[in-house]
Amino acid sequence: MNADSFASIAALVKARSGIVLTPDKEYMLDTRLAPILKQEGIVNMDALAIRLRDARAEALARTVTEALTTNESSFFRDGKPFEHLKRLLPKLQGARPPGHRLRIWSAACSTGQEAYSIAMVLRELGIKDAEIFGSDLSREVVDRARDGVFTQFEVQRGLPVQMLVKYFRQESGKWRVSPDLRGMARFEERNLLGDHKALGRFDVIFCRNVLIYFDPPTKGKVMNALAAQLAPDGVLYLGGAETVLGLTERLVPVTGERGAYGLAENRSLL
Ligand SMILES: C[S@@+](CC[C@H](N)C(=O)[O-])C[C@H]1O[C@@H](n2cnc3c(N)ncnc32)[C@H](O)[C@@H]1O
Incomplete structure (x- = not known):
């Protein structure tokens, strides 16, 4: 070439x-x-x-x-954000009026492992009033996420066996997420470079392992756009190799929690 x-x-x-x-x-x-x-x-x-x-x-x-997108993903990837999420969700729920549905966005969700990991955390915590929105640029992976069927190799990566047994059913040599988990998540094609205002506010946003492929101005632009969709006390999770440092002033690290960020203007709420 x-x-x-x-x-x-x-x-x-x-x-x-x-x-x-x-x-x-x-x-x-x-x-x-x-x-x-x-x-x-x-x-x-x-x-x-x-x-x-x-x-x-x-x-x-x-x-x-x-x-040319890289769609690598796994259940409970990197562990730590999900440990933090387990502590964060009850806190956020407690701070919301009764009947408020917690809204969680898995931006760049790939084949859905992240969204379904979040769904399992919600179920384990017994939180019913919640919705998960998964989005990705690639139509093919969004279709797969929507389908909710994973290979033996995929479920062996990061998914504890007791969670597999509890939340998945075997089907023609593969594993299908239970209708209950599937019903908690909605998936849509969406470009992170687009305008997200119509989506409204999210209590939690996961945007992990995608910004690494962008240049610094694009990273900053996307982070600002995500910050604009975050609830005042909400948390944005980035991937282990990603940071807000030098890219946006709107987000600050949650003290002691690697990969978790909140709004700078509300740092006292974090
Ligand atoms: C490596 S995967 C990360 C999946 C998941 N977040 C995780 O950490 O396991 C990166 C995903 O970002 C998606 N992606 C790349 N550019 C994007 C864009 N501009 N808008 C939305 N998704 C994008 C790719 O299609 C791919 O599925």
């Missing part, structure tokens, strides 16, 4: 998703896009770059962008 082709595909992916592809990722383009070239009968990456310059290639641009 020539340098111009790489640059134009990388610019398209960045504009559509925020994901930055540096030249050392050329191998990734080759491996991830090869099936698309084959399916579309496109001879090589240079020809693909030319096809993508056509404004009518919307579906192809979307397929290419989605193919």
Whole structure:
């Protein structure tokens, strides 16, 4: 692939998703896009770059962008945020008027392990008045999250066996989340670069292991947009390799809790 082709595909992916592809990722383009070239009968990456310059290639641009997302996830990933969540949710519930439904957003939810982990925490705490909203850029992973069916390999990563037995049913060699957990979560395609005002306020937002793929200005923009959707005493969880430092003034770390952030203007509530 020539340098111009790489640059134009990388610019398209960045504009559509925020994901930055540096030249050392050329191998990734080759491996991830090869099936698309084959399916579309496109001879090589240079020809693909030319096809993508056509404004009518919307579906192809979307397929290419989605193919370049990394959808790695697991149940109760990194542990600590879920330990904090177990302590946080009863506190938030206690601070809300009776009948208030706690709202939790798993932004960039991938195949749904994060959203269903949150659902299990809620069930274990006996909190019924709650809703989980899962969203991701990629249609394919949102469909999988909605389906709620996981392979043996996926349930073996991070899910304690007693939780597997309690909340999943075996089905044709795979594991389906119980209708109860499934009913707690709603999934939708949504771009983190978009406008989220219509979603309203969330008590908790998880946005983990996605900002690492963005450049600093995009990270800052997304963090500010998420901060705008957070309840005054709400918490935003970021991934272990992500921080707000130097990127936004609106969020501050929750003292002693790695990966948990609250609104700077309400730091006394954290
Ligand atoms: C590595 S996964 C993280 C999944 C989960 N949050 C976790 O930590 O296990 C990153 C996800 O971010 C999604 N993603 C990438 N860019 C996005 C964007 N601009 N808007 C929404 N989701 C995006 C990808 O499709 C992918 O599913």
